[in-house]
Amino acid sequence: MQSRIEALVAQVSEIIVGKEDAIRLAVACLLARGHLLIEDVPGVGKTTLSHALARSLGLNFRRIQFTSDLLPADILGNSIFDREQQRFVFHAGPIFSQVVLIDEVNRATPKTQSALLEAMEENHVTIDGASHVLPVPFFVMATQNPQHQVGTFPLPESQLDRFLMRLELGVPSRSAERTMLLGLERRDLVRDLKPVLEGEALREIQTAVRGVHTSAALLDYLQDVLEGSRRRHRTGLSPRAGLALLRASQAWAFMQRRDMVLPEDLQAVGVAVMAHRLGEDFETTAEGGRALAQSLLRETAVA
Amino acid sequence: MKPSPPTRSVLPIAPLLGVCLGILAGLAPLLSQVAPWAVLLLIGAAGMRLFVSQRSGAMPSLALKVVLIALGAGGIALTYGSMLGTESGLSILIILVALKVLETNSARDFHVLALLGYFLALCDLFFSQDLLLWLYVGLVVVWVTATLVCFHRGGQARAYWRASRTAGALLLQGLPLALVLFALFPRAYGGFRFQFSRSLIGTAGMSDRLSPGSVASLALSETVAFRASFPDGNVPPLSQMYWRGAVFWKGNGLNWEPGPLRDPLERRIGQLGGTPIRQRIYLQPHGGKWLFALDRPSGERTRGDTARFDFMPGSYLQSQRILFNLFTYEVVSRPENRETVLAREQERAALALPLQVSPRVKALAESWRAASKTDREVIDRALQHFRVERFSYSLEPGSYGQDALDEFLFERRVGFCEHYAATFATLMRLAGIPSRVVIGYHGGELNGSYVRVRQSDAHAWTEAWIKGKGWLRVDPTEAIAPERISSGLASYLESQAAASDDASSGASNTALGWREMMREMRLAWDNINYQWDLRVLNYDEDNQRSFFAQIGIKNAGWMEPLLWLLLAALVLLSLLSLWLRRSGKPPRDEIGRWFAKFTKLLASAGVVREPWEGPIRFGERAAAACPNHAPAIQHVATTYAKLRYGAAPQEPRELADAVRALPKSFAKTGGELASADATLPSP
Numbered sequence: 001m002q003s004r005i006e007a008l009v010a011q012v013s014e015i016i017v018g019k020e021d022a023i024r025l026a027v028a029c030l031l032a033r034g035h036l037l038i039e040d041v042p043g044v045g046k047t048t049l050s051h052a053l054a055r056s057l058g059l060n061f062r063r064i065q066f067t068s069d070l071l072p073a074d075i076l077g078n079s080i081f082d083r084e085q086q087r088f089v090f091h092a093g094p095i096f097s098q099v100v101l102i103d104e105v106n107r108a109t110p111k112t113q114s115a116l117l118e119a120m121e122e123n124h125v126t127i128d129g130a131s132h133v134l135p136v137p138f139f140v141m142a143t144q145n146p147q148h149q150v151g152t153f154p155l156p157e158s159q160l161d162r163f164l165m166r167l168e169l170g171v172p173s174r175s176a177e178r179t180m181l182l183g184l185e186r187r188d189l190v191r192d193l194k195p196v197l198e199g200e201a202l203r204e205i206q207t208a209v210r211g212v213h214t215s216a217a218l219l220d221y222l223q224d225v226l227e228g229s230r231r232r233h234r235t236g237l238s239p240r241a242g243l244a245l246l247r248a249s250q251a252w253a254f255m256q257r258r259d260m261v262l263p264e265d266l267q268a269v270g271v272a273v274m275a276h277r278l279g280e281d282f283e284t285t286a287e288g289g290r291a292l293a294q295s296l297l298r299e300t301a302v303a
Numbered sequence: 304m305k306p307s308p309p310t311r312s313v314l315p316i317a318p319l320l321g322v323c324l325g326i327l328a329g330l331a332p333l334l335s336q337v338a339p340w341a342v343l344l345l346i347g348a349a350g351m352r353l354f355v356s357q358r359s360g361a362m363p364s365l366a367l368k369v370v371l372i373a374l375g376a377g378g379i380a381l382t383y384g385s386m387l388g389t390e391s392g393l394s395i396l397i398i399l400v401a402l403k404v405l406e407t408n409s410a411r412d413f414h415v416l417a418l419l420g421y422f423l424a425l426c427d428l429f430f431s432q433d434l435l436l437w438l439y440v441g442l443v444v445v446w447v448t449a450t451l452v453c454f455h456r457g458g459q460a461r462a463y464w465r466a467s468r469t470a471g472a473l474l475l476q477g478l479p480l481a482l483v484l485f486a487l488f489p490r491a492y493g494g495f496r497f498q499f500s501r502s503l504i505g506t507a508g509m510s511d512r513l514s515p516g517s518v519a520s521l522a523l524s525e526t527v528a529f530r531a532s533f534p535d536g537n538v539p540p541l542s543q544m545y546w547r548g549a550v551f552w553k554g555n556g557l558n559w560e561p562g563p564l565r566d567p568l569e570r571r572i573g574q575l576g577g578t579p580i581r582q583r584i585y586l587q588p589h590g591g592k593w594l595f596a597l598d599r600p601s602g603e604r605t606r607g608d609t610a611r612f613d614f615m616p617g618s619y620l621q622s623q624r625i626l627f628n629l630f631t632y633e634v635v636s637r638p639e640n641r642e643t644v645l646a647r648e649q650e651r652a653a654l655a656l657p658l659q660v661s662p663r664v665k666a667l668a669e670s671w672r673a674a675s676k677t678d679r680e681v682i683d684r685a686l687q688h689f690r691v692e693r694f695s696y697s698l699e700p701g702s703y704g705q706d707a708l709d710e711f712l713f714e715r716r717v718g719f720c721e722h723y724a725a726t727f728a729t730l731m732r733l734a735g736i737p738s739r740v741v742i743g744y745h746g747g748e749l750n751g752s753y754v755r756v757r758q759s760d761a762h763a764w765t766e767a768w769i770k771g772k773g774w775l776r777v778d779p780t781e782a783i784a785p786e787r788i789s790s791g792l793a794s795y796l797e798s799q800a801a802a803s804d805d806a807s808s809g810a811s812n813t814a815l816g817w818r819e820m821m822r823e824m825r826l827a828w829d830n831i832n833y834q835w836d837l838r839v840l841n842y843d844e845d846n847q848r849s850f851f852a853q854i855g856i857k858n859a860g861w862m863e864p865l866l867w868l869l870l871a872a873l874v875l876l877s878l879l880s881l882w883l884r885r886s887g888k889p890p891r892d893e894i895g896r897w898f899a900k901f902t903k904l905l906a907s908a909g910v911v912r913e914p915w916e917g918p919i920r921f922g923e924r925a926a927a928a929c930p931n932h933a934p935a936i937q938h939v940a941t942t943y944a945k946l947r948y949g950a951a952p953q954e955p956r957e958l959a960d961a962v963r964a965l966p967k968s969f970a971k972t973g974g975e976l977a978s979a980d981a982t983l984p985s986p
Binding site: 213215217218231259260261262263264267297298299300301302303 | 456895914915916917918919920944945947948949950
């Protein structure tokens with residue numbers, strides 16, 4: 001199974017050159033059944049990355065561009081009266097697909113954001129009193145611009161917590177940029193991608209990830225990290241964050257072809273999982289969150 | 304451009320409330336020393352900051368603060384008339400603290416407030432250095448520290464308990480260093496005391512005249528007057544302890560005062576006899592010049608004698624300066640008196656009669672004189688008179704009128720020791736025997752190695768001149784209430800109370816037991832206080848020098864202690880950091896021990912494991928640094944990872960074998976090490 005994951009990573013890496021670490025983390029996030037937030041300045045390939053991932057997964061895929069006038073019904077769907085059948089018929093919104101790409105999630109109003117995040121948390125949506133189950137697997141990739149850009153509604157702390165990981169892509173290296181400049185148009189490349197991981201295989205992998213062994217020693221270490229954050233910051237990591245860290249570490253360990261989680265796995269995903277949960281601490285920015293997460297890992301001893 | 308200050312309250316309320324409470328708690332013992340309106344201003348400012356600014360977000364304007372400063376300055380000028388002096392200085396400080404509270408709106412302001420809290424708490428010690436107050440100040444310091452900890456942890460109210468535990472631990476960790484500083488820091492001035500308040504002193508204790516009620520008013524005061532130890536181990540019985548304080552020569556009825564004598568004519572060594580009793584006396588500050596010594600101070604020099612005092616006419620001691628600090632001195636007394644010559648001047652003073660004496664009193668004294676052959680017999684008759692004529696001894700003798708002497712002797716016959724001493728001395732003078740009144744303390748409580756004398760032990764007695772014998776102590780109180788002298792005032796009062804309360808005699812046994820227990824607890828507490836005074840507060844330049852001599856540093860200047868101080872601080876801090884590092888590590892099991900052996904081995908080869916480094920990453924780094932043994936190293940790392948983090952049951956032997964397979968030492972490979980630094984992944 002791991003070889004297919006490697007193939008997936010390799011394929012996406014061909015599109016997004018020089019960002020293999022970020023891509024691996026994104027895949028780990030997917031395998032851990034978490035949702036992904038990608039934050040960076042425009043034009044570094046956020047959207048392309050999510051496109052490429054969705055295509056390579058062979059899942060059905062929708063993209064929603066968030067704008068400030070977007071309403072909850074625009075993403076969830078609504079009931080419309082059908083004249084022929086003489087009753088209301090539910091028209092599912094774009095959220096009813098296995099991979100949903102939300103572009104610029106912080107451009108929509110808080111009302112719309114919360115509708116989306118509620119769906120992410122509950123895995124179903126309720127419209128006009130009727131409950132509609134979302135497809136499985138259900139994977140949300142959201143991109144957002146850095147918060148200080150004009151016309152954004154920053155996601156509140158509680159909702160950032162719903163994303164398992166937050167990634168920053170960053171400007172590519174000089175050689176990677178050169179490759180990109182010389183190569184074909186990225187969007188065309190994405191269109192031609194072939195799926196390397198079918199839906200059924202993905203579900204199997206996701207189940208296997210849950211089975212990766214977590215020893216008492218590792219849980220000790222994980223709890224040391226959590227306690228460290230609570231000791232040092234106003235609001236430390238929540239228990240939900242602890243669970244997220246555990247699941248992400250399991251996925252990472254699985255990708256490393258291991259049947260147990262090592263502290264190294266936790267450290268590999270740690271910054272991506274913790275940074276946005278610590279970033280709202282007073283007077284810290286996204287950069288600050290990363291620094292806090294890194295120093296937290298650096299100061300927690302592995303027994 | 305300057306950044307404008309925030310106009311909204313940004314500080315969490317819990318630590319803010321905490322620091323305000325800490326400041327007020329630190330202020331509480333000072334309440335009687337500062338202007339009350341300043342305290343009210345502070346409370347008002349704290350209330351406004353906490354409940355108005357915190358809610359509405361509106362910080363007070365500059366204009367308001369300026370008005371408050373002006374009002375405060377005006378208030379100080381009106382209350383004290385000057386900015387100098389402890390009281391007005393403290394009041395100004397409080398006004399400034401109030402203003403600071405009002406404008407506090409940043410982490411920096413908060414820290415300033417906490418520091419002010421510490422400072423105010425320490426100010427308490429200006430006025431008293433009682434052990435209880437020290438403990439209280441310690442508590443306030445812990446509280447302010449806890450507030451700081453709480454603030455830095457985000458400032459939730461529920462975090463306070465844990466924060467105060469942390470604060471306590473922090474302060475305890477600082478304690479060894481504080482002790483070292485206390486012992487070694489050069490003392491440039493005398494002692495650890497900086498008490499300079501005059502207002503608390505002189506409210507109770509001796510006065511420089513004797514009037515009816517002046518001793519009785521002290522009878523219920525538990526305040527300690529002084530403590531005395533006997534370095535030579537020569538302790539007289541309590542009933543024989545007459546602590547001589549002052550001698551009064553000039554009497555007028557029941558009122559006596561020092562008199563006109565200036566020249567201490569009796570100060571001559573050799574006139575006193577008996578075994579010398581060396582006393583070391585720790586005198587509580589009383590704002591006067593009195594010093595106390597057992598009857599009678601001989602004027603011999605002693606080894607530990609550093610204090611300066613004068614002999615006054617009547618063989619009593621007086622300090623050369625007014626006592627505002629705990630005063631320690633040594634004095635030698637001898638119980639026997641062998642004076643033979645009474646100076647003319649003193650004889651005249653000791654026979655001077657009051658301006659006006661009623662005929663009845665005069666007749667009484669003359670009848671004794673006529674019936675007796677010797678002076679001794681006159682004294683005996685007088686004492687006998689007190690004994691048989693139903694005189695009574697009372698704490699509340701009431702006040703006497705115009706001719707107090709007459710009224711006391713013939714009408715009321717109720718008095719306390721000062722009444723008897725004054726009357727007796729007057730009667731003796733009327734009978735032609737030179738006499739004088741002595742005031743001081745009698746007895747005390749023996750507590751281990753020292754005697755504690757309280758204000759309630761205050762006493763007055765007389766001395767009469769017998770030709771050929773010298774000044775003879777006569778205590779008329781002994782004739783009236785012998786148990787007062789034999790067992791002390793407290794037990795005398797108790798027995799009086801018990802006698803008047805016969806009905807409850809069944810309960811008196813338990814009551815007595817209780818009293819006994821209370822007494823013992825009091826004595827134990829007093830002993831602690833005494834040791835505190837003796838060893839901590841009294842630790843001055845001399846004591847420090849002798850301490851240095853004890854640990855083997857002779858003739859220490861000020862440099863040497865400083866060097867020792869630095870050394871001790873260094874040792875302490877490194878011990879502390881070692882302990883902190885150790886206590887953070889959980890105990891290791893067998894697998895852990897083998898892995899520790901492995902990391903130690905690699906550390907000797909120059910590859911040091913970072914605390915956060917996981918086994919595999921470390922193994923890779925070590926393998927890269929020591930390529931010759933790369934497979935063996937990686938084998939250990941993976942084996943450890945498997946045993947520690949894997950699902951399989953743990954079998955340490957496998958790891959032990961892997962570690963044993965490594966060579967005993969690694970050849971250093973130099974250049975390759977530098978390239979293999981440990982770094983955290985940063986995706």
